[in-house]
């Protein structure tokens with residue numbers, strides 16, 4: 008079975024944004040798929056977005072990205088999240 012890595016175009020299809028986690032400080036944010044496509048293009052792999060991102064909190068480039076699946080648990084947003092910077 009050929010499993011194709013999810014791309015930003017797939018995120019649009021599924022109405023998902025991209026979830027970003029910093030391994031250095033545990034800061035996390037949800038990045039707008041539309042904004043990412045503006046910068047990286049629709050064919051950008053979701054996991055590869057991490058190569059272009061860095062933490063908006065501590066500046067670390069040791070970040071992970073994945074689809075922001077709604078099944079990952081209750082999302083608690085006590086304050087508006089600032090998207091991490093994307094090159």
Ligand SMILES: [Zn+2]
Pocket residue numbers: 029030031032033034062063064065066067
């Ligand atoms: Zn960080």
